[in-house]
Amino acid sequence: MKHLLKLGDLTREEILSILNLADQLKYERKNGVATEYLKGKKLGMIFQKSSTRTRVSFEVGMYELGGYALFLSNRDLQIGRGEPVEDTARVLSRYLDGIMIRTFAQKEVEDLAKYGSIPVINGLTDYCHPCQVLADLMTIRERKGAFRGMKMCFIGDGNNMANSLMVGAIKTGMSFSIACPKGYEPDAALIEWAKKNGDFTMTEDVKEAAAGADVLYTDVWASMGQEEEKQIREKAFKGYQVNEGVMNVAKKDAMVLHCLPAHRGEEITADVFEAHADEIFEEAENRLHAQKAVLCKLLK
Ligand code: CP
Ligand code: NVA
DSSP: OOOBSOGGGSOHHHHHHHHHHHHHHHHHHHTTOOOOTTTTOEEEEEESSOOSHHHHHHHHHHHHTTOEEEEEETTTSGGGGTOOHHHHHHHHTTTOSEEEEEOSOHHHHHHHHHHOSSOEEEOOOSSOOHHHHHHHHHHHHHHHSOSTTOEEEEESOOSHHHHHHHHHHHHTTOEEEEEOOTTOOOOHHHHHHHHHHSOEEEESOHHHHHTTOSEEEEOOSSOTTOGGGHHHHHHHTTTOOBOHHHHHHSOTTOEEEEOSOOOBTTTBOHHHHHHTHHHHHHHHHHHHHHHHHHHHHHHO
């Protein structure tokens, strides 16, 4: 494993190995064990979009591993004024030991890896969000004990989260169902892959998708960069919500996950959110542990 550009690049074994290390790092942190596995290493973090969790968890993660993280906003970098990614990649490779990038186009992340000579980590693109899904998988395994036999259901936009979740679910042996409105399906090539490689179903019917689910997942109706489509999307996604009615058709002990930030009253009701807040905030915490594991695998 040289980079983390998308989950599809990892084998099932690589995913499980990251999750095992993440569990270990979580245990060590809780028990005050020193974890300076990346002493002196430097991570650049390029952000072309906003972030709370990704920024803070990577920065704190590097600190806890004995390394250093630089926050690089596109408002300050020359990349924001048009310096080509090919040049940025080659320059940053001479200063840093790794780059995390959050941006719009997946190609930009792939180009950074192609032209640079250090590991690149995708901190979210319009196409996928692999770091989030590693934390999600970690949370599911912690709470459910296993992946096989589990059904994960995603309700809402076939966006970056759905694209990564379906890959993560299927690679770890879960079945995956998605309910999304027409025109908002996940990536077509990923749908084909999922159908061939696992138990994948897609419908416009929320309750059909949620029936018997062990894990319910949802995300915002309008993602970063889609602010102008907000009104159209509010209409299109009406009813694509994790609410009491949906919980009633899922398994009794179903867990609810959300990558956050959440819009109560849109993709999830306030009641369901609060009833599952423990799971959702554990999931947010697990970003730290899962990413520390990724950093160790790539930068050590
Ligand atoms: N879930 C997630 O990536 O959160 P941030 O946008 O706050 O980083
Ligand atoms: N789909 C959301 C995820 C945020 C973590 C977005 O891209 O804005």
